[in-house]
Each structure stands twice: as structure tokens, then as C-alpha cells.
Amino acid sequence: MSVSKEFARYVTGLTFAQLPSEVVAFTKTCILDWLGSAYAGAKKPPVQMMAQVAAELGGAEQATLMTGGRSSVTHAALVNGAASHIVELDDIHKASIIHAGTVVIPAALAVAQWQQKSGEELIEAIVAGYEVCYRIGEAVSPSHYYFWHNTATCGTFGAAVAAGKLLGLDEEQLVHTLGSAGTQAAGLWEFIEDGAMSKQLHPGKAAMNGILAALLAQKGFTAASKILEGNRGFVRAMSQEANAEQMTQGLGSTYKIMENSFKIHASCRHTHHAIDLILEMIAQHAISWREVERVRVQTYQVALTITDNPNPASVYAAKFSLQYCTALALVKGSAGLRDFSEEALYDPAIRKVMSRVEVAVDPIMDARYPETWEATVELTFTDGTTLKKHTEYPKGDPENPVSHDDIVQKFLALSVDLPQDSILHDLQMVERLEQVPDVALLFAQGRGWV
Amino acid sequence: MSVSKEFARYVTGLTFAQLPSEVVAFTKTCILDWLGSAYAGAKKPPVQMMAQVAAELGGAEQATLMTGGRSSVTHAALVNGAASHIVELDDIHKASIIHAGTVVIPAALAVAQWQQKSGEELIEAIVAGYEVCYRIGEAVSPSHYYFWHNTATCGTFGAAVAAGKLLGLDEEQLVHTLGSAGTQAAGLWEFIEDGAMSKQLHPGKAAMNGILAALLAQKGFTAASKILEGNRGFVRAMSQEANAEQMTQGLGSTYKIMENSFKIHASCRHTHHAIDLILEMIAQHAISWREVERVRVQTYQVALTITDNPNPASVYAAKFSLQYCTALALVKGSAGLRDFSEEALYDPAIRKVMSRVEVAVDPIMDARYPETWEATVELTFTDGTTLKKHTEYPKGDPENPVSHDDIVQKFLALSVDLPQDSILHDLQMVERLEQVPDVALLFAQGRGWV
Known part of the structure; x- marks a missing residue:
């Protein structure tokens, strides 16, 4: 069975009911952590520039932008992905060197809002997205990371399956979703020489490309069935490793999101x-x-x-x-x-x-x-x-963990410019997310999140 | 001087006035050749699926889609790029193995229509786009082509500079445009194993990404200054060659668009x-x-x-x-x-x-x-x-050229399903393109091109 097929089977099979309560709780912590970073980043010039481009291009009012207003799910993912990465406080997975939150969450949130999915479904999709991209990132590490920004490249797959899960795609459509994700995967480290803004373009674009892959597959658009392990696929083209098969070892028996690290300091x-x-x-x-x-x-x-x-x-x-x-x-x-x-x-x-x-x-x-x-x-x-x-472990690593309360404090510090009632509303919504019948309710009537 | 800087200087310096008449005439032939392929491809299922996604996402009515109606310039480029590649009749450059038309022309045309640029400006932008992507493709050949679809990867740079030229970007902005183009460049050959539809996604997405790069640069968004030759840039990450400096040899003294080959038969x-x-x-x-x-x-x-x-x-x-x-x-x-x-x-x-x-x-x-x-x-x-x-040379190669009339005949064959007056309108418009004051006029009042 191809790697994509195994991933697709895992994603379609995953249900909220099977998630242990600590996974649900931890996923909500990830979402809150993400939200604080997104608030803190939304007003930064590079994010504003991206929002300006999104506004210029226009789009259906499907999802909320952290910069204000609504646009298409792809534009929301683009801007919100950028917003949540720029203050360098978003979560990170050591083994795959991926910031999954900044790619998977904006993609999932935009689609969930648009499709009025439940909090349970949003949590499911995020767990699936983290799992897939972390596994891909681990298999191509460390060589891939020399040239490529794993968050962008591997993250595209995570955003794609999260979006695909929320769109209710079947196994075959998810194989094509992964194929279209992989053939769009991009993001070179060269920008770091100039400290250029590409760092923000990468996660936003990966989130956007992931959604695009899922939407195309939903319409019947086909892609490579072996995008990961194939002779001219992602792993061989973009890494020295040839460990694609390793990606799915133990799949279904782990919740790799639990390996997430949180950042307390605002730097790399x-x-x-x-x-x-x-x-x-x-x-x-x-x-x-x-x-x-x-x-x-x-x-x-x-x-x-x-x-x-x-x-x-x-x-x-x-x-x-x-x-x-x-x-x-x-x-x-x-x-x-x-x-x-x-x-x-x-x-x-x-x-x-x-x-x-x-x-x-x-x-x-x-x-x-x-x-x-x-x-x-x-x-x-x-x-x-x-x-x-x-x-051996910076604070926030699973081996040196921070508490949920630490993340609440971090959220409060990052969202300090927002009105008090907004902050409380968000906190309450995220805390009881699995009871929220419609993710669109997270976005309070008549206003964006900022 | 960095390669991007040299390209940027070349692109800003290029003017219609300096183009030899045969280059102008040949570029118009390329546009007509492209248009026929785009008409013939617009109704194919993969292109329709992409148009369906674009319609779902919505967008400002900036540019015409070959599938009908208008959307944002990025969506127009996405759909029109796909439409013009699918019947396998679009132009090809032997040395770089790039179909430039299917990426550069939809990007340039969408921006020119939106910005109401003149035919002269459109021709300028297309000449610049072909020049840049052919030179990049040559420098990374042959190794790049094993994994990567040059039309998609190198094509992104061509679309980006064509869009940037039409937006009137300055030298520094064009350097950033190239940087953002390169860090989005993607497209793996793996899909060919399944004969999957990614072949159409690639040029459309490259055209879209190119425009996005230019729009971001226009807003002040920065990117790698040495995206091509840098240690973690495009050439080193994606080819065995390290010939980035060769890219700009003789730049300004050639018109590489003249090396274009046209396809008369509808096969590989x-x-x-x-x-x-x-x-x-x-x-x-x-x-x-x-x-x-x-x-x-x-x-x-x-x-x-x-x-x-x-x-x-x-x-x-x-x-x-x-x-x-x-x-x-x-x-x-x-x-x-x-x-x-x-x-x-x-x-x-x-x-x-x-x-x-x-x-x-x-x-x-x-x-x-x-x-x-x-x-x-x-x-x-x-x-x-x-x-x-x-x-020694298939018909349509520069060494065994087809005439402009051959391309007119090809265009007529490809556009045979269209109303006679539309075909005549298009032919006339392209034939006298350098006299057209506003490219939006190419798109007759009240209707799309199909």
C-alpha cells in the first residue's frame, strides 16, 4: 500500500470519540497557543502587506482574517498562517523541525468556519494534520532541513489533510489531496541570509496550498499516488533520506501532537x-x-x-x-x-x-x-x-513541559491589546471547544477576531 | 552583483522601443499560439475542476478566465495556465525544456488586462518573462528536469517578472519578486507515473505564484536577494549544476524568445x-x-x-x-x-x-x-x-521554422468551436497588438473569451 494510501486511510478513520481526553485537552492548548501568536502577529507589516494583497485580489466571505474582515478560505489561511508565525512564539516539533500550528491550524480553522463544522471535527482535523506532517518531517530529517523550510514543505501535507478531513473527503480523494499538496510543496531557507519576510510567506502559503489541494481533490482532480515514496516524488527530490516507508510505522497507535513543544521566549x-x-x-x-x-x-x-x-x-x-x-x-x-x-x-x-x-x-x-x-x-x-x-531540553519541550496555565498566561500576554471581552470570549470558546456545535460561533457576531 | 539584481536591471531596462520588429512579430505569434491552446483546453475536465474551485473561492473581477467569466488575476492565471497546457500543443524551448507560454502569458495577460496596460507593454513583459525563465532553465539543465517540471519551477520566475514589469516595479522590488517566486517554485514529475492532472496544476500554479510574488513585492514584501545562486537557494537545492552565474551571460544582447519552438502535431x-x-x-x-x-x-x-x-x-x-x-x-x-x-x-x-x-x-x-x-x-x-x-529538427524548431500563417491555421483549427466573429476579433487584436492602447479591449465587451 502506498504511503499516501496509508495516510488517507488513517485520516478518514480518525474520529473524535477515539481521542484520549488528554489529546483533546492538549490540542485545545495548541489552538490557544496558536491564537495568541496570531493576535500578536496580525499588525506586523509583513502580515499587513499580505492582507493588502488578499484584499486586492478579493474573495468570497468564507473565513475570518486575523487582520480583520473575511475573505476566501485560501486567503484566510494565507494571512492567518503568516500572522501566527511572525512573533516566533508558535509551537514546534523537535524531531521533524516543524511549526505545525502556524500551517495546520489556520487551514483547519478557515475550512471549519466556512463549512460550519463542530469543535469536535476541528479538533479531529488538527490532530490528523499534525500527525501526518510530523511523520513526513521526521522521515526527511535532517537533510531536508538544510535547503528546505520543513514548516512550509512538510506543513503543506498537514494543512491538506486537515482541510480534506473537514471537507469529508474519502480515501481516494485524500490520496490525490496529498499528491497535489506534495507537488506544490516549497520554501527555501535562502531568505534567512537577508532576514527577509519569506519566513511568513512560507506557512501562510503552505496553509493555502493545502486547502487548494483538498478543494481540487473534492472536485475530482487527480495527482500522484506515490507523491512521497515515488522515484520522482517528494522524499527523493528533496532529501538525502529514502525513508518514506518509515513514515507510517505505528500510524494510528500514536498521537504525535503530544510531542509538541511550546515556545516561551520570543525568538528562534x-x-x-x-x-x-x-x-x-x-x-x-x-x-x-x-x-x-x-x-x-x-x-x-x-x-x-x-x-x-x-x-x-x-x-x-x-x-x-x-x-x-x-x-x-x-x-x-x-x-x-x-x-x-x-x-x-x-x-x-x-x-x-x-x-x-x-x-x-x-x-x-x-x-x-x-x-x-x-x-x-x-x-x-x-x-x-x-x-x-x-x-538537554528547552522549556516547553514535552520532556520539560509547560502547563496549560502557562499557555493561558502566554495567551493573555500576547493578546493584551484586545478588548477584555474578546479575550474572555476566546478563552471560553477554546476551553470548551469540543462542545461548540459550529466553529463559526468562535467568530463573534459582526466582528473579526481583531 | 547578484543574479537577481542583474535580472531585475535587465527587466526594468527593457523597453518596447528597443525590440527589433522580428521580435515583436514573433512574440505576437507566441501569443496567438498560446491562445489557440488555451481555447482548445478550456473545456477539458481538469481545467473545469480548477475553474470550479476558483469560482468557489471567489475574487475581484480583474481578469478573464478562458473557462468564462472573470475573477482575480491569480485565479485567472491559475485557470488559464492550466487551460493552455492540457492539449499538449503549447510552445517549447529545447535548451531549457520549458513551455514558457503556458506560464508567462496567462500571468502577463491577466495583469495587463487588470491594469489596462497597452499591447506594447504586454509584449515587453512577455519578452522579459521568456528571457528570464529560459536562462534559469538552461542553467539547471539537465539535472533539475529529472525530479522537477521545469515549466512549473523555472516558469514561476518568468511569470513573476512579467507580472512585475507590468506593475511597474523598480529594480529592488523585482529582486524581491524573484525571491518570492523562487521560494514558491514547485512541481514534481512524480505525477507522470499515474498520468495525473498535476501536469495542468503546475503551469497554472506557477503563473499564479508569479503574480503573487510581484504583488507582494509591490507592497514592500521582501525576499532572498540571492534566491538563485545562494547557498540555500534554488540552484543548489534543486539541481546538480552550480551554474547560476551563467544565467546572465550575454543578458540584454539576446532575445531568447526567438529560440522558441512551436508544436504542430498534438502529441509529445x-x-x-x-x-x-x-x-x-x-x-x-x-x-x-x-x-x-x-x-x-x-x-x-x-x-x-x-x-x-x-x-x-x-x-x-x-x-x-x-x-x-x-x-x-x-x-x-x-x-x-x-x-x-x-x-x-x-x-x-x-x-x-x-x-x-x-x-x-x-x-x-x-x-x-x-x-x-x-x-x-x-x-x-x-x-x-x-x-x-x-x-534533424522537427517542424516548428527555429532551425525548421513554421510560418506565422502556419500558426494562424493552427489557431483556427484549435478555436473552431468558437463563434466566427470572436475568432476574427482575436486574430485582428493579436495581429495589431502593439497598436492596442488597452489590453482590456482584447476581451470584447460583455463576454469572456469563450
Whole structure:
């Protein structure tokens, strides 16, 4: 049986009734986490630009845009996917290196709103979407990630099956949905050299392409039956691995969404271990950055490939600078959304500490990546003493979890600009989502979510 | 200077005034050739399915769909790109293996109609689009083509610059346009294993993505500055070649659109040499297929890799069978769109002649491919006599050109279902396109093109 066929059978077979209660609860936490990120990102210029393009192109009023108003489900997915990724606080899965929320949830939410699906159905679709894209991402890791933005490429499949599930597609249609998803999958890392806005285009576009794939399949549009494992398919074209068959091992017996990690700091996940360690040191010892002569961060290679940047020139680039993030944590004692600001970018204290930060690869940590995302931080003080701490798991990983309440607090912090009644409405809706008969009710009468 | 910057400078600098008259005339031929294919394809089921999705999603009434009505420029490009590729009669560039017309023209036409650009501006944009995507395709050939559908991947860049040119983007915006185009570029060959409809999704989606890239850049959206040659860019991620710098050699001194080939027969290009030779023999000698005992076709390996199929089971497969196409030409004396039909698929005479067709590789021809696409056809008659002919270039290649009148005839054949006045209107409009002040006038008042 082809991989697509196995995935399609799994997706059509999945029912809300079979989901353990902790999976339902955890999925709602993912949705709330996503929503906070989307609120916080909606007013950012790149998202506004995308919303402007969507408004220009127009569309049926099917789904709500986080930027305000409604448009087609594809445009809603495009804009909301972008909105939920830009503040770099959306969820992440280590083994597949995918931010599934920012692709799967906007696609599922748009289709569920349009088709007036129940909260149960929305949860089902999101669980299915996470499962499929995480499994695909794991099979093509690590080589795929060198060139390709897994969130965009693998995420397309997750968005596609979530949309397909909500549209009630049958097994064969879902095979075609996966085929059309895979042949649209795109997103190169090259933009990171310029800190360009493609990072937001990628998840939005993946969510949009996933919906398009499902809508086409619904109309009878056919695609490759072996898009994943075929000789000229996704895995062979876009990775050095040839592990497509591994993708479906144990399928149906796992809920990979439970492996999700949440981000507490507003920067690239590859900087979180160092930030955590600095914050722990500050909590445990009375440390002043003025007394720190040298900061040594050892970690795995990928962290440096992406975040070794001793001189970030924008707030966005600062979130992808291990040196900056480490220094920021040391100077400010936190690394939240408001800590990364234009004022903080060239803050003399942070810049001074940055110049003292050294980053290096540790071969043992590197060998264990991506099972663990490790780092050691060693501080050397002006008096010659040192302090050293190590972590295997940044906070928010399943092995070092945050609570649902932590995510509620994070949501409140991210949605602070919204009217109080909106925030309460959202919180209540998400908390009892499985009882909501119609997802369209999440979008209060007469207003968008912002 | 980055490759994108060089392309951007070329595109902004290109003016209609500098185009030699033969380039203007040839571009109009390309447009007419495209239009015929689009008419012929508009009613095909895969195109109708895409139009159905576009209608469902809705959009501002900016541009005309070949399937009828109007929608957003992105939806028009999506549907019209698909429509113009499906009958396998659209133009082709040998060296880059790109059908540029089916991606660049629908993107340019939609934006030109929306923005009420002149015929001169439309021609300019199309020349620029062909130039850029042909150059990119050449630099990543041949390796890219194994996994990737060049028309879709490289075509995205062509559509993007054509749209960007018509939107009046400046050099920097065009660099971002190319960046956003490249990071959306997709389209895997895997679908060919199933003969699936992705072949139509690819050009439509490339045209749509190209426009999206340009619209985003217009709003200030940034992207990778070195999307082509960068370490994690298009060339390194998607080909074995690392020839990005070659892309811009001689840029500005060539008009690569002039290297375009046109298809006269409604089948795979790799069958055209044999069809040409059979038709020439019929024209020069009084040949009846009943007297032909044996047909021997010698050619290059790639032709056989793709078209050695002694028993095609669908009309679409028949177009990719060298044996079928050779027999069809011998029995019917032509190989046009209407010759390939359900009735003809199992026509006893064609099947009888097919059983007498032998195909083989000629090492000398194989060594000269792809500079020449050669074949020899030898007929052996029941009376023992033989007839033999050889060609280096299928008809429609620049080295064996068709005339503008041939393309007019082809257009008339492809648009035969349309009302006479529509056909005449289109012919007149395209013939004097450089005098048309507003491309929207091409779309006669109150009706779509079909």
C-alpha cells in the first residue's frame, strides 16, 4: 500500500470519540497557543502587506482574517498562517523541525468556519494534520532541513489533510489531496541570509496550498499516488533520506501532537536553551551582566548554522542571533515579545555583552541532535569565578513541559491589546471547544477576531 | 552583483522601443499560439475542476478566465495556465525544456488586462518573462528536469517578472519578486507515473505564484536577494549544476524568445520528427498504409525513454507513444488535435500499422541530442521497395521554422468551436497588438473569451 494510501486511510478513520481526553485537552492548548501568536502577529507589516494583497485580489466571505474582515478560505489561511508565525512564539516539533500550528491550524480553522463544522471535527482535523506532517518531517530529517523550510514543505501535507478531513473527503480523494499538496510543496531557507519576510510567506502559503489541494481533490482532480515514496516524488527530490516507508510505522497507535513543544521566549527555538540557562542562573544567583567577562555557549551545529549571528541588524534578525538572545537574557532577565524591540536592538549594554559571547559546536550534543536540543552556558566573571549550566531540553519541550496555565498566561500576554471581552470570549470558546456545535460561533457576531 | 539584481536591471531596462520588429512579430505569434491552446483546453475536465474551485473561492473581477467569466488575476492565471497546457500543443524551448507560454502569458495577460496596460507593454513583459525563465532553465539543465517540471519551477520566475514589469516595479522590488517566486517554485514529475492532472496544476500554479510574488513585492514584501545562486537557494537545492552565474551571460544582447519552438502535431515533441517524415513522404509519394509492410524509426535515446509505448491505453498515452503517432500519421495523413480521439485509439487500421512499427536508438543521433532532435523513418512496401527520410529538427524548431500563417491555421483549427466573429476579433487584436492602447479591449465587451 502506498504511503499516501496509508495516510488517507488513517485520516478518514480518525474520529473524535477515539481521542484520549488528554489529546483533546492538549490540542485545545495548541489552538490557544496558536491564537495568541496570531493576535500578536496580525499588525506586523509583513502580515499587513499580505492582507493588502488578499484584499486586492478579493474573495468570497468564507473565513475570518486575523487582520480583520473575511475573505476566501485560501486567503484566510494565507494571512492567518503568516500572522501566527511572525512573533516566533508558535509551537514546534523537535524531531521533524516543524511549526505545525502556524500551517495546520489556520487551514483547519478557515475550512471549519466556512463549512460550519463542530469543535469536535476541528479538533479531529488538527490532530490528523499534525500527525501526518510530523511523520513526513521526521522521515526527511535532517537533510531536508538544510535547503528546505520543513514548516512550509512538510506543513503543506498537514494543512491538506486537515482541510480534506473537514471537507469529508474519502480515501481516494485524500490520496490525490496529498499528491497535489506534495507537488506544490516549497520554501527555501535562502531568505534567512537577508532576514527577509519569506519566513511568513512560507506557512501562510503552505496553509493555502493545502486547502487548494483538498478543494481540487473534492472536485475530482487527480495527482500522484506515490507523491512521497515515488522515484520522482517528494522524499527523493528533496532529501538525502529514502525513508518514506518509515513514515507510517505505528500510524494510528500514536498521537504525535503530544510531542509538541511550546515556545516561551520570543525568538528562534535554537536560542531557547541558552536563554533558559541564563534565566535559571539569574534566578539562582545574584548575577549582574556588568560582572560577566565572558559567555561561552556550546551547542549542536544546526543551532549555529541558523543562529550564529554576532551582529543582527534588525529586531527580526536579533531573534535569530544566539549571541543577541543570550546577551538580552543576561541584561534584561527575560526574552519575551516586548523585550525584542527597536530600542533593545542597539542597546549598549546588550551590545557590550554580545561582544563577550562565544558560540561553539559540541560534538556530543551535535550527535544527539535532534532527539535533544542541548546547550551548555558557561559564564566567566571578572573575579575569575565561573558558573556553568547544561540543558538537554528547552522549556516547553514535552520532556520539560509547560502547563496549560502557562499557555493561558502566554495567551493573555500576547493578546493584551484586545478588548477584555474578546479575550474572555476566546478563552471560553477554546476551553470548551469540543462542545461548540459550529466553529463559526468562535467568530463573534459582526466582528473579526481583531 | 547578484543574479537577481542583474535580472531585475535587465527587466526594468527593457523597453518596447528597443525590440527589433522580428521580435515583436514573433512574440505576437507566441501569443496567438498560446491562445489557440488555451481555447482548445478550456473545456477539458481538469481545467473545469480548477475553474470550479476558483469560482468557489471567489475574487475581484480583474481578469478573464478562458473557462468564462472573470475573477482575480491569480485565479485567472491559475485557470488559464492550466487551460493552455492540457492539449499538449503549447510552445517549447529545447535548451531549457520549458513551455514558457503556458506560464508567462496567462500571468502577463491577466495583469495587463487588470491594469489596462497597452499591447506594447504586454509584449515587453512577455519578452522579459521568456528571457528570464529560459536562462534559469538552461542553467539547471539537465539535472533539475529529472525530479522537477521545469515549466512549473523555472516558469514561476518568468511569470513573476512579467507580472512585475507590468506593475511597474523598480529594480529592488523585482529582486524581491524573484525571491518570492523562487521560494514558491514547485512541481514534481512524480505525477507522470499515474498520468495525473498535476501536469495542468503546475503551469497554472506557477503563473499564479508569479503574480503573487510581484504583488507582494509591490507592497514592500521582501525576499532572498540571492534566491538563485545562494547557498540555500534554488540552484543548489534543486539541481546538480552550480551554474547560476551563467544565467546572465550575454543578458540584454539576446532575445531568447526567438529560440522558441512551436508544436504542430498534438502529441509529445519526441514523436514529431517521425510524424513530420511520414507526412512529407505522403505529400511526395502516393502512399497507402495498406502497402506498408514495415516501418522502422531510428532516433535518440530520450525519445524512446519517454515515448516507446507499443500499446497505449488512453488518448493521453497515445500522444506519448512513438509507435502510435507514427501509425496515426501514416493512416490519417495528419496528427492534429482531432486525430487523437477515443475512436482513433483502437482504430483497427492504426493498430495494424502500429504492430509493424519498429523503434530503435541510433548512436550518432543520440550523441547529437539535445542540440538536434533527429529521426530516420524507413518504410518497406509489400513489393519490396523502400523509402527512407531523415530529419534533424522537427517542424516548428527555429532551425525548421513554421510560418506565422502556419500558426494562424493552427489557431483556427484549435478555436473552431468558437463563434466566427470572436475568432476574427482575436486574430485582428493579436495581429495589431502593439497598436492596442488597452489590453482590456482584447476581451470584447460583455463576454469572456469563450
